[in-house]
Amino acid sequence: MNPTNIQLIRGFKDILPGETELWQHIERTAITLFEDFGYREIRIPIMEKTELFARSIGEDTDIVEKEMYTFADRGGDLLTLRPEATACICRSYIQHKMAAQDPVRKFYTIGPMFRRERPQKGRYRQFYQIDAEIFGIAAPFADIELIFLLRTLFDRLNVTDTTAHVNSLGCPVCRPRFKAALAQILDQAAPHLCADCLRRKDRNPLRVLDCKVPGCRKAMAGAPSILDYLCDDCRTHFSTVTDTLAKLGVPFEIDKQLVRGLDYYTRTAFEIQTGALGAQSAVAGGGRYDGLIESLGGPAMPAIGFAVGFDRLAEIVAATAPLATRPPALFIAALGDTARRQAFEWSTALGVAGIGVSMLYEDRSLKAQMKQANRLNAGQVLIVGESELAAGQVVLRDMASKTQREIPVTALVKTLIEIFSPAPV
Template identity: 60%
Template sequence: MIQLIRGFKDILQPEAGLWQHIEKEARKLFEIHGYQEIRLPILEKTELFARSIGETTDIVEKEMYTFTDRGGDTLTLRPEATASVVRAYIQHKLSGTEPVRKFYTIGPMFRRERPQKGRYRQFYQIDVEAFGIASPYIDAQMILMLATLMERLGVTGISAHINSLGCPDCRPRYRETLTAFIEARKEQLCEDCLRRKDKNPLRVLDCKSESCRKAMAEAPELLDELCAPCAEHFAVVRRELDRRSLAYKVDKRLVRGLDYYTRTAFELQTDMLGAQSSVAGGGRYDGLVKALGGPDIPAIGFAIGFDRLVEVIAQTRPPEEARPEVFFIPLGEKAMEKAFDFCMQLAEKKIAAEADYSGRSLKALMKRADRLAAPRVVILGETELQKGLATVKTMASGEQEDIPLENLVERLSLP
């Protein structure tokens, strides 16, 4: 028997119902705030991710699914969505008529990581991006929108973490200070951080190695080096979160290592997933559109880890099996034909109805009705058909009623 690939998963019912619920709530919230859905390919040129994520990151160096196709092009299964959204924004010249664009997309991403709880090699993200808005109000809106979605989904134990990454004017000074601090402690750093410290020193701050975390515990803070415009931008973000009573932590370890990431960075973390605590994260990337060959357009976005979010919600809201509102038990060929007609008529009225066409006994089919937890069961046998009646049983009370066939659809349509 052919088995599922390690690190991939099938999403079966009833879990798939929970996924649909999350998608529905997300779409509704984003569209109220003016975000429109964009659907993107899962394959892109490898160069797109090397330039957007960074050639020295673990994702590009170790985790991407990359191959050469028959035409000689090097292609990659997308490891994240932001780069693809930016590519589409540039390629279709969306800044030409109206630079302000707000998008969301939902779909699978691929990274060859070590599979573990809440982390898969094919994983899913909800991704939200806004272009053409430099104001800190959009930063605050995104963080508040994320918090609202978590509240609507019933997620508890969530904490918001925010930081400012500065800009090309003030960050170089901080990099110099940080690099000197790291150099003095390089003997305590892991192999990855030793490799990163010269090209990407900010990444050392968010290393999960215990020795690196201890070495960097007293590292200088980027917030102390912010220029006046960056400090004011961050102050407005904090003010708007405060005005709406959203609790948050200013987290100096929350960084993005590449230069086109600027100013606000944020994460939503939970205490319900052990070490893998982040369920959503994002930030401003004002330099990325230009870095990928587009105009100099500010942008900001976030991604929600769908798989992790499902795990969190399932702890307090176990997935429920979908059930038909009406279950038909047809006894005999003529009854099956009639049951099929009734199911189709009820479907037109948006009422979920199912019938069992297996020809098994009444006793066996009543057991199946119990397993499906259908509120009402309709029994159609030869005797009932000859009389022009159907027996409708309300499962909760056990009450039965004979209803004329010509009135059955109307009666079943009533609450």
């Protein structure tokens, strides 16, 4: 009986060679940008106590109710694979008493998140995010900086079809008046709302504004805008954000239906939307959450952050500017056991020196080895056999020009390093 092949878990994926180079390019671009602006990397566990997400994301949300990978460990504690990074970074900020040392912190992290959503194109149960957070700054320039960073990141990755959607969520001073006005509209719209929105309208009414069901969006088209209910401080804050984005040349739209449904979110909320793959959709989003750290047991501390959907961003970058894999600079074609042993020693020395080198370790004909060099798109091939070693000269063949020259075996590694290393500027 043939054993059954073990397959990927549904909703998970392998990132294969050919894709990983693209992912590394995106990571390097993001890391360089973040560190140029003073952000420092933080690496957080992929598993936390379930209570952290119940308190931060909210027990009434779909994420906590339906989508988290939660289980009891042998000690009976409820643990959860992280569905997002912000709560984990806040927990670390509180636990390590970072506010006492210096409350102003800028962090970034890149890694996997987990949600048991229905798998579909571009959406996975293990997905990846690029995350950035700012703690300890209440001024609107932190909001502007994050939106500007997102736009700059996408520009550097040649994702140019992007627009920032921004809104203000007000604050505990002005939001209650808006919620009261919204409640009246929700009661009138109730017959046209989906089951989820009917459940949300009393417990979390702001989330109804963000529903993507066409019937709900149509029913809420006449809903009031929170911008009409902002207090003076929130209005000034939002005006600074929009005025400065305009001065910086960042395209944006004010989107009154862009909300966050939890009370600790305040003031600026934003998404970056792109039409790079057809339909306009969000590839990044964030917002100010000035009440979250205090709600998790830390000090009252302003904070704001964003998350980029890495999987979707990689899909967009691959479609707009595919990244070629780096071929080896040199392929060594060795003929015979003695030559192969010597070639292997050379290859290790060249690799340590930073020269991309490849070779076959088994006994193969020269024709087979040259075919392999072509498949790898190697720039040059070093041909070495027993006769070449005896003569003290090996052949270096340029694969593009088809020219070749002899290289002395003596000090061969030094000679090849000089040939392949870039000249000093």
